[in-house]
Amino acid sequence: MTDPNLYLTMASAALVGLAMLTFAALTGWRGWLQLKAQELHAAGDIAADRTVSHSVPSASARIEIADLKERIRKLEAIAAGVDL
Template identity: 45%
Template structure:
């Protein structure tokens, strides 16, 4: 009788962890899709005037941020 309770609790715990993992994975995939859409829509627009440096400045800023994040991730102080 004691093993039945342990098995039931174990099965319910495993089911709960599986549901939480599936929900987390679904949320992560949604977030990645959102970021892909943001990146795709952030490109040069056809109606943007040519000769403006705003897009290039923003891209340089983003590249600098990525570089700093990569340094932090690798443990390098800057």
């Protein structure tokens, strides 16, 4: 059992196994990074499309949004039980 070849064989097999696991993990990591890069690129394209078509809101749209925000504030106050 003190054969040096046995220890050398076991160590080299463990090293090869570790290298295979490391390579598989690295390949998976690169694939995941590529997936996230594609998702960010697609989200950037969607955001760019939105900004191009709706770059400046009209005055009536801003007034309507302000009115909706005020209504939401009042409804939240009512829900919290605060008298206005």
